[in-house]
Amino acid sequence: MCCDNAVRNNDQKQFVEEVLFFPDAQIACKEFFVGDGCRRLNCRFTHEHNSLSRLYTFLADAKQSLDVCVFVICCADLGDLLVTAHKNNVRVRVICDDEQIDITGSQIWRLRKEGIPVRTDNSSYLMHHKFVVIDGTHLLTGSFNWTRQAISGNQENLVALRNMRIVSQFSSEFEKLWKEFDPKRYNESSLHRYEDLPVS
Numbered sequence: 001m002c003c004d005n006a007v008r009n010n011d012q013k014q015f016v017e018e019v020l021f022f023p024d025a026q027i028a029c030k031e032f033f034v035g036d037g038c039r040r041l042n043c044r045f046t047h048e049h050n051s052l053s054r055l056y057t058f059l060a061d062a063k064q065s066l067d068v069c070v071f072v073i074c075c076a077d078l079g080d081l082l083v084t085a086h087k088n089n090v091r092v093r094v095i096c097d098d099e100q101i102d103i104t105g106s107q108i109w110r111l112r113k114e115g116i117p118v119r120t121d122n123s124s125y126l127m128h129h130k131f132v133v134i135d136g137t138h139l140l141t142g143s144f145n146w147t148r149q150a151i152s153g154n155q156e157n158l159v160a161l162r163n164m165r166i167v168s169q170f171s172s173e174f175e176k177l178w179k180e181f182d183p184k185r186y187n188e189s190s191l192h193r194y195e196d197l198p199v200s
């Protein structure tokens with residue numbers, strides 16, 4: 001298995017329109033692809049490019065903004081990338097389903113604790129989207145939830161696009177939902193869920 005961190009992204013750095021299919025046969029090593037390099041002696045994650053390694057790269061390459069609108073977010077490695085982006089002054093906003101924020105492994109409270117604003121629907125219907133707008137110019141969308149099961153078990157797809165007509169429609173939808181899910185719009189009885197929601 002390749003262990004040369006210097007060459008890890010050379011042929012994969014550019015954003016190209018493509019479809020990522022899951023499941024991956026192995027979990028990609030986050031540190032190898034987007035961190036400071038993998039220092040594990042016997043890394044149990046793969047250093048071969050796969051769909052998750054591409055997703056890591058897309059998210060880590062954000063320069064200005066990450067608008068994440070995904071039904072369920074439980075994958076800690078993907079949560080790490082949002083926190084890192086936030087710390088690097090990328091504007092990160094997250095929308096997810098209100099019934100998914102307290103499930104096992106949910107990253108939502110951790111993201112909020114780090115100061116990332118997260119909004120949810122306030123409805124018995126599902127906030128079932130799975131898309132991310134990167135820097136207002138690139139889009140990832142498909143069936144893929146941010147869960148370990150989606151990465152290594154489920155049949156899933158994630159389409160990477162930079163067609164501005166399509167990207168701008170998703171951006172507009174995100175802005176519409178962001179306003180709609182503003183906790184200030186909710187009635188008092190549900191405000192307790194948003195006590196530590198960061199000011200955005």
Ligand SMILES: [Zn+2]
Nearest residue numbers: 029032038043
């Ligand atoms: Zn590794």
